[in-house]
Amino acid sequence: MVSVEKIYDTFLHHGVDFFTGVPDSLLKNICAYITDHAPRGKHIIAANEGSAVGIACGYYMASGNVPLVYMQNSGLGNTVNPLLSLADEKVYSLPLLLLVGWRGEPGTKDEPQHKKQGEVTLDLLKAMKIPFIILDTDEDEALAQIHDAVVSAKSRSIPHAIVIRKDTFGKYKLRQEALNDYPLSREEALMQVVDHLGDNDIVVSTTGKLSRELFEYRESKGQGHARDFLTVGSMGHSSSIALGIASQKPEKKIWCIDGDGAVLMHMGAMAVLGAEHPENMVHVVINNGAHETVGGMPTVAAKIDLPA
16 A cells, blocks of 8 residues: 555655545545645645646646646546646646546446446546556555656646556545534434425435435335435436426425535536426435545535525
8 A cells, every 4th residue: 555645745746736626435545634734725625526627727827836636537527628628738738637536447346336437437538648547556666656647747738647546545534524513413314304205205315325324214214215316426416317307297296315515516506406496396405514425525515505
């Protein structure tokens, strides 16, 4: 395993001192270390991965220094537009480092929603003509690879990806965990909602722990799963899925049980939902101010009046 402290110090040594992105479980140790050690103004947890690329591009244009964007490989889809139409060498030719967690790597055990993404991750980078390395688990080799990636990004003035396999980084626990004094936990809030559902109500639950807990709570109560749709992937799209269902099932009540990190990821969906105003749909956001499924890094949602 590779020490996250040494990785972070290596980035700083090469002038990479600005970090932005969306947390990932394979990157949670390095993301936690960055959260605890990056000075104010040098680390921004973005709403989605495409926004993170935009932030990084703006940072480079203003400072001249290479930034780092971290993400799960499922978030590569959100980055395609800004990477190809903004950072690409045929447009503005901007040097960025992309730290990409490789969920669903072929030959490794992972959740179904990561399988296809894992299969095509390297092909997608190749299709975008973004050079990449797969970080070695030998520490000395990994630090040398990072040196080469930074040099490549700077000399060619293009994005360069560092792909991270499972169990590459050594352990590190986040010190600055998002804290709240809410009277209900996420799971307790979910139970309150489920206990008040009608027998024929339809539920669309968001990515992460909420969907797992919904499934487990149904099991514990001896209930079926036929009216639940568990959005195991497609982070940020649960409310849009629910809206599509609500538009075709006006006689049914549709509940979207969402999370704050997911809501932030594609917040424009809330504007469309509000404009459509489906009378048969309720959008519940369980807001604990944290990306809890992938390590507990904070979101800005705790400071936002989401109902407003």
